[in-house]
Amino acid sequence: MTAIGEAFIASLYRNLIAGDAYLVVLRGVGVTLLISVCGLFFGTILGAILCALRMSKIAPLSLSARIAIGAFRGTPVLLLLMLLFYVLFARSSAPAELVAITGFTLNTGAHIAEIMRGALGGLDWRQ
Numbered sequence: 001m002t003a004i005g006e007a008f009i010a011s012l013y014r015n016l017i018a019g020d021a022y023l024v025v026l027r028g029v030g031v032t033l034l035i036s037v038c039g040l041f042f043g044t045i046l047g048a049i050l051c052a053l054r055m056s057k058i059a060p061l062s063l064s065a066r067i068a069i070g071a072f073r074g075t076p077v078l079l080l081l082m083l084l085f086y087v088l089f090a091r092s093s094a095p096a097e098l099v100a101i102t103g104f105t106l107n108t109g110a111h112i113a114e115i116m117r118g119a120l121g122g123l124d125w126r127q
Helices: 003-018 021-054 059-074 077-088 096-121
Strands: none
Touching: 003 021, 021 059, 021 096, 059 096, 077 096
């Protein structure tokens, strides 16, 4: 092994193992999984609701769903998270994880609503 490789391995050991930084990394993985799973679960529910509203024959419901879907799909996730954290939840004591779950739920719900609408629109309802 070269000197650079040995120095790299020694640095990894010193920073991750000896300094107990791996515990921080594992906590981060847990938070990431929590945000991802909750965002996907609640986003699927929100997506089904938005899809039903978007396909509704009642014009105000359909229009409001179209606006919401367009806004949440068209906004980058990072911008949505920053708006939620620094504007909407700025004065509350809501934990950052809840804000992140809310942001990913809104974004995922908008995308899933369009996926569901496209899938339902492609079905042949005549039998």
